[in-house]
Amino acid sequence: MKDNRNIFDNMDDNSVGTISDYFPVLTDKEKDRIFLMSEKKLNKNISEQSIENDDVVEIENYSRPVWHRYLGMAAAFVIAVIGIGGGGYLMHSMKKTAPEKNNSEIVTESATTVTQVTSTNATVSTTTTTNNNVETVTSIVTIFTDIPNTDIATENNSDQYNNTSVLTETTTTPISQDTGENNNDEDLSAIADEILEQYPEIVKIEMGTYYSDKTDAIKFKYQFDNNEITYYHIDPNIFPDMDSLKSFYHTMVTPSSNDLTLFGPEYTSDELPEGSMFDDLKLYRYITYDGKLYGSQDASDISKFNTWSQEPAVINNVIYDGDEAIEFTALKSHTMFNYETSSLGMVSIEFRLEKDRSTGKWMISSYHYAN
């Protein structure tokens, strides 16, 4: 495989996109470093351009008519009065229409939308809060009035405005039980968190560290590296045979070509005596030997899954069939103990989850590290 370094040379555009999506490589440190370099280059370029254009730089003073300022202030005042009055009226109405408090589980969700109306220099920020089936809409109107009289064109013009008045408006309306689009991510995140509880079991099966009996072992040689490979007898009380192991695994993970190297064939001691060269090119994790189930452990993998992060899974790439989500990815971090450095490391894994259409059950179809 010396030539393997060339197999990824000159990938086409689509493949490059796929690789960057599935196998992001840059660490936070590298990202910060490169971003800083980009910003420096951008700033350098801007300052160079301004030096080159010295002969054409001219600041033209523009005097805004004074009445504009007073008009703006008056408009702000009118909106503030309407808002406060309206808010008071709606608060009063809310008291009348608010449902009685009960002991049922409280569900709270928030969605904020910000609309910037540049022509009037006003920003409307709307926050929707749902609590016990009551939707509360809070609108914050921010008016920008103190516009400088001298306008000098700069790249960053966001600092030209100062907020002078803030108005809040609250309306209360009952909503239906139906979960909206904002609920979906929370639901899927909860689904993902529940499914991912099984991940340590999946790792145990894939790494071959599942309930094996160390006293009952058989050894072979692997023809590629001539290394010894040891298979341990899997506790028959847990998994009596290959089918039971496979069935259990597929309650969590959808069948894939990964199965080809996980679940091996059946051998007898006559055809494959202990100590002989393993005649199959594949390195199976599990084999059946003389009717008993054996598994090889990945001794090299000494870093172990520790605990999931407390943060909920981040949901992306949701695919819907009508209104029903049938596939999505969930990003979740967990700690791993590194025995070499005797420290805990944090890794993020992106899982793809698919809904089994026949049973309605969510299953993991693949996963990969996302650094």
Next chain:
Amino acid sequence: MTDSELKVQMTKSPASARRALFDEYCNYVYAVVINKLRNCGTREDMEECVSDVFADVFRSLDSLEPRNEDLKGFIGVVAKRRAIDSYRKLSKNANMTLSIDDDDFNKLSSSENVVANTERSEQNALLIQKVRELGEPDSTIIIQQFYYNRSSSEIAKAISMTTAAVHKRSKRAREKLKLMLAEVGISL
């Protein structure tokens, strides 16, 4: 991120909009750049080129016509051009000879090129699919080692494993990949 979304963010805070754009596309740009410079540039050359790409992109943001389109295509084109420029500079510095078989010379696509490119795309897609089928952490190890030219110790640090474990897993994953590819008619 679309150009319209970016414009909205730019009006609020140009600096945070640039950072958001960078965070979304930095891995993509890095993948495009390394695809071109893998065999002639150092890690520093690649980071330099990625930063050039984003400096170019940031400079062009004001002149972008709003079309509500994903910016990936535009950024991809800028990244490829910059990567080719860097490739030429680095090759010149290293006194390397550019082959007429290089992509840079395929300016005019003949029908043979189209067929060859399609075949190459299909083969690449198959290769990535098989790498993904290796399962984790093997697929990450293979891609980081051979696509991104990362060392075993860097990979070990990234996925919280020991260097020896990465080395061993890589060796076995390569053998497994070789078999999987052979099954679909791709020989290494």
